[in-house]
Structure formats: C-alpha cells, structure tokens
Ligand SMILES: Nc1nc2c(ncn2[C@@H]2O[C@H](COP(=O)(O)OP(=O)(O)OP(=O)(O)O)[C@@H](O)[C@H]2O)c(=O)[nH]1
C-alpha cells in the first residue's frame with residue numbers, strides 16, 4: 001500500500017492521461033502513443049516536494065467489446081481503487097459530447113464512494129465559443145464531481161491549476 005495519498009488519472013484510452021502525467025511531473029516518463037491501449041498497468045509516480053503520488057492507469061473503451069464493467073483491466077483497476085481509494089481524476093475529451101462510458105465509470109466510482117474530479121483534456125482544440133458550449137454541456141452532465149476544469153497536455157493550460165487544486169485538497173483533508 002502506498003504511504004501517501006494517491007491521485008489516479010483515469011479515462012478512456014487515448015484521452016491523454018499519460019501525456020498529462022508527464023506534464024504534471026515536468027518530464028516525459030509515462031509512455032504516450034497515438035494508438036489507444038498504450039498504458040497496460042497501474043503505475044505510481046512521485047514528485048519531490050509533494051505529499052502525494054500520481055497513478056497512471058490503463059484506459060477504458062479500447063477493446064471493441066462493450067462496457068466498462070467487462071474490460072480486461074477491470075480486475076486490476078478496480079482492485080487498485082478499492083484498496084488504495086485514490087482521488088480519481090477522470091479525464092474526458094473536451095471536444096466530445098458527454099460519453100456513456102465516462103458516465104458508467106463515474107457510476108462505478110460513486111457506487112464505491114470514491115471521490116473524483118472531472119478534467120476535460122485537449123482544450124487546445126477548442127475555440128472560444130466551443131469552450132463556452134462544452135463547459136455548459138460537459139460540466140453539468142456528470143454527477144458528483146468535487147471540481148471540474150479544462151486542461152491541455154499540449155499547451156500546459158490548466159496543468160499547474162490542477163496540481164495546486166489537488167495539493168490543496170489533500171492539505172485540507174489532513175487538517176480536518
Ligand atoms: N491536441 C491534444 N492532443 C493530446 C493532448 N493530450 C494528449 N494528446 C494526444 O493524445 C494521444 C494519446 O495520448 P496518451 O497520453 O497516450 O493517452 P492515454 O490516455 O494515456 O492513452 P492509454 O494509455 O491508451 O489509455 C497522443 O497522440 C497525444 O499526443 C492534448 O492536450 N491536446
């Protein structure tokens with residue numbers, strides 16, 4: 001069991017979890033690919049001066065077979081979130097309408113009382129009016145997020161804000 005609180009990056013394959021993790025860490029360590037299904041196992045990363053660990057997780061929605069609950073990663077990912085009970089950072093694609101698979105995954109988390117934040121990646125692909133539209137559309141579509149924000153692993157927009165939010169969250173948890 002990790003000895004620090006864990007933030008787990010989770011979301012559909014190819015949404016940019018590993019890319020965002022590399023931005024958060026400040027150097028390229030997690031493998032990234034244009035092909036979905038690049039990350040095969042949960043892996044923990046640590047930053048000096050941070051009282052928490054970041055977990056890169058395999059994505060869902062890659063295998064052509066149906067739903068979240070059936071994927072082969074289910075065992076590893078579910079065991080990890082049940083044992084470690086991380087704060088889950090659910091990455092979604094900021095260009096798309098709300099996705100059924102993301103909703104299903106969030107229901108899996110909520111059923112286990114796992115807290116989550118919603119992070120809409122690839123915001124570099126949105127112009128101003130799309131951003132306005134997508135903010136309204138996406139941020140009201142998923143229930144129970146502690147916080148929601150846009151980021152871009154490409155331009156680094158929002159990345160430091162995300163890091164600051166997460167660090168503040170754990171600090172305030174400890175002082176409760
Ligand atoms: N335009 C844009 N592309 C991005 C961004 N973040 C990631 N990508 C691209 O999306 C693709 C997938 O990135 P990964 O980081 O490997 O995605 P992943 O979610 O870790 O994928 P799996 O490990 O397969 O689950 C790559 O081609 C990235 O360059 C972003 O913020 N903007």
Ligand SMILES: [Mg+2]
Pocket residue numbers: 017018019031032038039056057058059
């Ligand atoms: Mg990955």
